[in-house]
Amino acid sequence: MAELSDRESRILRAIVTEYIETGAPVGSRTLSRKYALSLSPASIRNVLADLEEEGLLYQPHTSAGRLPTERAFRLFVNELMSMSNLTVNEMAEIQSLDAMEPGVDLLRESGRILSRLANTATVVVAPRTDLRRLTQLNFIIRNEPTPGLLAVLMFADGTVETRFVDVAHPPTEGDLQRIHNVLASKVRGRTLQELRNHLAERREHDELTHDEISSRAAALGIDAAQESAAEPLVVIEGQSRLLEQPEFADADQLRELANMLDERELIVMLLDQTIRGETVKVLVGTEAGNIASGQLSIVAAPFTEHGRGAGAIGVLGPTRMNYPKVLPLVSATANAVSIAHDRAARSRSDPRGSDRGGASR
Numbered sequence: 001m002a003e004l005s006d007r008e009s010r011i012l013r014a015i016v017t018e019y020i021e022t023g024a025p026v027g028s029r030t031l032s033r034k035y036a037l038s039l040s041p042a043s044i045r046n047v048l049a050d051l052e053e054e055g056l057l058y059q060p061h062t063s064a065g066r067l068p069t070e071r072a073f074r075l076f077v078n079e080l081m082s083m084s085n086l087t088v089n090e091m092a093e094i095q096s097l098d099a100m101e102p103g104v105d106l107l108r109e110s111g112r113i114l115s116r117l118a119n120t121a122t123v124v125v126a127p128r129t130d131l132r133r134l135t136q137l138n139f140i141i142r143n144e145p146t147p148g149l150l151a152v153l154m155f156a157d158g159t160v161e162t163r164f165v166d167v168a169h170p171p172t173e174g175d176l177q178r179i180h181n182v183l184a185s186k187v188r189g190r191t192l193q194e195l196r197n198h199l200a201e202r203r204e205h206d207e208l209t210h211d212e213i214s215s216r217a218a219a220l221g222i223d224a225a226q227e228s229a230a231e232p233l234v235v236i237e238g239q240s241r242l243l244e245q246p247e248f249a250d251a252d253q254l255r256e257l258a259n260m261l262d263e264r265e266l267i268v269m270l271l272d273q274t275i276r277g278e279t280v281k282v283l284v285g286t287e288a289g290n291i292a293s294g295q296l297s298i299v300a301a302p303f304t305e306h307g308r309g310a311g312a313i314g315v316l317g318p319t320r321m322n323y324p325k326v327l328p329l330v331s332a333t334a335n336a337v338s339i340a341h342d343r344a345a346r347s348r349s350d351p352r353g354s355d356r357g358g359a360s361r
Helices: 006-022 028-034 041-053 070-080 088-099 104-118 173-187 192-204 212-224 239-243 251-262 264-276 323-349 351-359
Strands: 121-126 134-142 148-155 160-165 233-237 281-283 296-305 308-318
Touching: 006 028, 006 041, 006 070, 028 041, 070 323, 088 104, 088 323, 104 121, 104 233, 104 308, 104 323, 121 239, 121 264, 134 173, 134 192, 134 212, 148 212, 160 212, 173 192, 173 212, 192 212, 233 264, 239 251, 251 264, 264 281, 264 296, 264 308, 296 323, 308 323
Parallel strands: none
Antiparallel strands: 121 233, 121 308, 134 148, 148 160, 281 296, 296 308
């Protein structure tokens, strides 16, 4: 596609902006009247015809105005739009997330707030358990119904998972405390995979086999940190706001969209690159899959803990969504969730400094 002239860029920006606002085909008279283009309707029509030839506009029928194509929206997002400034009330609502404890409640509330502000559906994804970072691993002796140990894994996002570890002869309470002491410094900050590898390496180099307690601690730690079958956590809020959008009034599109919202694996796949990235990611229309005839777009951003990917939060909306407003909303919400994770992590690592950490923001 040839580079657009200044005149073509201004008219394309105006027509996308108008379509986002009204959802209706845009004519030359509307552009001339509302957007101070300093061009006659006849001149505007000539430019619209050129943009149509470039594949950036189309007419739903001969007598109608023009509509932007998916390529036009992509160009608008990449080069033409100006970000909106969030209002004081919007920022206050988003920043209320800063003080929440990480976990499912934080993810749900961030999704609810973003859905309300963006007026469409939102999705929050936290990675599989084996990708999250541990803060603590303890064992509890279990006698019934099956004797063994219950491993209690505490993660940096505030969630807790328990796993049964089958052992022929459970350790005594005294030995269990010594096992906890051996594992304490080796667990914090590592993922399950990193913990397994670390303990196996230390054991291979005889660093954890010089006495029975150290050897048993390594074996129990490896058993407790085995791959989990747990699926990524997916939280969807505001589905009704999305399904009520006029773009999805067609029964087939509505059914397809509703099915997609139930297909959590597809959502995780779409957001996986976002979780591993560093910036807001925009998938326009068919870039997000041929869902609802390519009429669905996704704007998502990663949230982090100490700079490491901890998940992603995003907006699901029609291709016509208000990108200049949605992008800063998504970015600010992801940032607030990251702040909550970092604050909680500082508090867990140094409870005495938690107040100082919070005051320094």
